[in-house]
Amino acid sequence: MIVTTSWYLVLGALLFIIGGVGLLVRRNPLIMLMCVELMLNGVNLSFVAFSKALGDIGGQTVVFFVLVVAAAEVVVGLGLIVAILRRAPGSTADDLSVLKG
Amino acid sequence: MVDTIVFLVAAAICLTGALGVILARNPVHSALMLVMTLFGIAVQFVSQEAHFLAAVQVIVYAGAIVVLFLFVIMLLGVDTAQNLEIGALPAQKWAALCFGVGSLALTGYIILAVDNPVTGRPGMGGAIDETANVRLLARSLFSNYVYAFELTSLLLVIAVIGAVVLARKPVKQLPEEAGR
Numbered sequence: 001m002i003v004t005t006s007w008y009l010v011l012g013a014l015l016f017i018i019g020g021v022g023l024l025v026r027r028n029p030l031i032m033l034m035c036v037e038l039m040l041n042g043v044n045l046s047f048v049a050f051s052k053a054l055g056d057i058g059g060q061t062v063v064f065f066v067l068v069v070a071a072a073e074v075v076v077g078l079g080l081i082v083a084i085l086r087r088a089p090g091s092t093a094d095d096l097s098v099l100k101g
Numbered sequence: 102m103v104d105t106i107v108f109l110v111a112a113a114i115c116l117t118g119a120l121g122v123i124l125a126r127n128p129v130h131s132a133l134m135l136v137m138t139l140f141g142i143a144v145q146f147v148s149q150e151a152h153f154l155a156a157v158q159v160i161v162y163a164g165a166i167v168v169l170f171l172f173v174i175m176l177l178g179v180d181t182a183q184n185l186e187i188g189a190l191p192a193q194k195w196a197a198l199c200f201g202v203g204s205l206a207l208t209g210y211i212i213l214a215v216d217n218p219v220t221g222r223p224g225m226g227g228a229i230d231e232t233a234n235v236r237l238l239a240r241s242l243f244s245n246y247v248y249a250f251e252l253t254s255l256l257l258v259i260a261v262i263g264a265v266v267l268a269r270k271p272v273k274q275l276p277e278e279a280g281r
Binding site: 001003010026028044048049052063065067070 | 128131268
């Protein structure tokens with residue numbers, strides 16, 4: 001059996017699905033951020049697979065930018081979570097619905 | 102043959118870690134399972150000759166992001182086990198079920214229907230030479246995408262300042278605030 005591009009795409013899709021389902025069923029904001037990371041990684045895998053299949057370095061460049069944006073997102077998200085949990089310890093994503101006013 | 106074995110082992114590691122992230126009750130276990138998935142992805146990157154990205158994946162994700170997660174978990178003391186069942190909105194569960202089953206069905210359909218997903222159009226960003234991955238990536242990054250690269254530096258500065266402002270403890274309260 002030869003590993004084709006489709007295999008990588010399917011693996012990326014599975015990671016994206018698992019991350020999305022986790023984002024919907026878990027309520028701990030930290031776990032939800034981790035699920036977002038899973039989804040980003042699934043997409044990254046697809047980008048690299050297409051980059052290899054098409055012989056184009058642009059896909060890997062996009063993955064580089066996705067890494068940077070993911071790092072920034074995690075930093076700001078964790079800052080927000082720290083600020084929220086310091087005021088209301090043990091709060092979950094459902095409890096944050098008070099923010100809608 | 103070796104490629105297939107490497108792919109299957111790394112894919113098993115990725116999927117096990119991903120399922121562990123969403124099924125573990127303890128956030129610390131979730132974070133460690135996330136490291137497992139990220140290492141599996143790094144192996145897949147190496148097997149697709151994206152060596153620089155594999156190194157960055159391990160350094161940035163496993164070395165920085167997950168450590169940040171663990172740091173926050175320990176700092177806030179939320180590393181207690183959680184019940185997965187309590188209180189989730191019923192509509193949200195159905196949405197998750199629909200999303201998961203629908204996406205899986207779509208993936209299966211694509212596997213069956215599409216033989217070769219690659220269109221065969223030539224790339225625009227420069228061809229890949231397997232021996233010079235870093236050089237090609239750097240050339241692409243600093244020529245075609247140089248403005249985006251500069252903007253990411255701005256984004257990182259904004260993120261750092263924002264994190265410092267958000268996570269800082271209020272030094273002292275204003276008099277009228279303290280009186281309430």
